[in-house]
Amino acid sequence: MILGLMATKGNVGRTELTRSLAAYKVERGEDVFVYEFDVSNPKLIEYFPWDSDVVKRQVSKVDGTKCTLAGKCISACRFGAIEKVGETLVRHPHFCRGCGHCKEVCPQNAIYFDEIEAGEVGSGRADKVSFFAARLAPGEAWEGLLIKRLKETYPIEGGPAILKAPLGLGAMSLRAVKDASSLYLVTRAHEGVEGEINTFGQIVQGFDIPGAVIWRGKEVPEGVQKAAEGYGLKTLALPVVPELEGTTRQEGEETLEEIWNLGGGERK
Ligand code: SF4
Secondary structure, three states: OEEEEEOOOOOOOHHHHHHHHHHHHHHOOOOEEEEEOOOOOOHHHHOOOOEEEEEEEEEEEEOOOOOOOOOHHHHHOOOOOEEEEOOEEEEOHHHOOOOOHHHHHOOOOOEEEEEEEEEEEEEEEEOOEEEEEEEEOOOOOOHHHHHHHHHHHOOOOOOOEEEEOOOOOOHHHHHHHOOOOEEEEEEEOOOOHHHHHHHHHHHHHHHOOOEEEEEEOOOOOHHHHHHHHOOOOEEEEOOOOOOOOOOOHHHHHHHHHHHHHHOOOOOO
């Protein structure tokens, strides 16, 4: 059972939910694996111990004293990492894959490589929780690289595991939850929530695995309920164990059990 927790907004309760789901397994004597893929805001690292290693990346740079604006690097780059704006070469380092094609074609030998710090990836263990996380370096935008590196370094080999995706329902999040055996959208009332549930429903259908909407708030609006039902999604109230927020332990635990049980199968 591998649970993928998605959200499009912060502060909907995914961090607390992840901790509660992990605590549920630990209290029953089971090991659990927790992956923090929300690399730009990895809140879980506040709650689980981890030791990290720096992830570096080679990117191309242009020596302005040698460059004559021949422009061959622009056509050699398949990733759009270099463009000409007016009489200046503009680089987009986050698109650069470090392939070196620009360097090969430059007649002035003006391209060189530099190493930058993309972020960090690491792991830790507390009690029966194995924790894996990545964090972006300040001001950097290497989400895809860090998610890939986290998965390569600590492969998801089975459950019970919790995958906390980056915010959004786009490519980065899908990459993070690719191995899930069930998917959950954690959300609350906001403008456009029904459209969000439609997008999530299509993702769940595309993955062909069970899914549910976990609602933060007292009552689930009728429109939300209908949108979820249209995709065969369950709607559950956000469960919170009493030490984190004020629901009763029994209410919280029943829903935690339901979430784990929904993810009972392995990814097809
Ligand atoms: S190293 Fe490759 S990806 Fe980077 S700018 Fe040069 S051609 Fe583009």
